Structure formats: C-alpha cells, structure tokens
Amino acid sequence: MRPIIISLLTLCLATPALAQNGTYTTELAHSPKFAKAYQEMTHLPAWVTGTDAVSVPTKSITLAGHSYIVGHVCKPHDCGDNQLEIVFSDNGKAAWGLLSRVYGKTVYQMPLGEPDATILDALQASYRANNPN
Structure with missing residues (x-):
C-alpha cells in the first residue's frame, strides 16, 4: 500500500510541471505567471545602469583604421566579481560591452551590443588589462 501512496503523491506533484510541456517558450515567457521573472532576468544590474559604478580613465584605441574609446566600470565594494568593459565608437553612435561576473573561481562573460570579433577582442x-592576476 505504501508504494502506491508514494506513486500517487509523485504523480500529483509532477502534474503541474507536465502541464507546461509543449508550451512555446515565448508564450510562457510573456504569460502573466512568468513575464515579471523573464523581464527581470533580462535587465542589466543596477550598478551598470546607475551612476555609482567605480570607473577608470578611458583610453583611445584604433582598430582596423577606426578610432574607439575603451572604458571599464565595476560594482562598488565588489569590483573583483562584477565588471563591465565598454568600447564606444569615437563618434558616439555605437557602444559594445562585456559584462563579467565571477562565481567562485569561474568567470562568466556576456557580450553586449553584438560586438564583432575585433571589438570583442578589444573588450x-x-x-x-584590468585583471592582471
């Protein structure tokens, strides 16, 4: 009798998860139940979008004959684990970034603004250069 009860409980607990199977991801992401979590996941951290980030002086560089400005910012009181490299076009019309987060000893990096290979290399x-160790 006991194995039957455990099986029934397992089936009852699994039923809500099974109801999501087959739903397209975009439908789920924009549904009232999941939309808020989805939108929060895609926002940049507040230290990136605010003005309180720690920064260093920018540098001018030339890549493939074009001028760019490179900058670096990090999260106050947590610079080692939260950083953003930025490359601006000299005319100010484009920017690309490389958001770096450290968890434990692993560095995770996410390019922003769809940089090409040359810009990504610069980032x-x-x-x-900002993390010589």
Missing part, C-alpha cells in the same frame, strides 16, 4: 583585452 577581452581590456578585461585582462
């Missing part, structure tokens, strides 16, 4: 070089 990664900036990260290495």
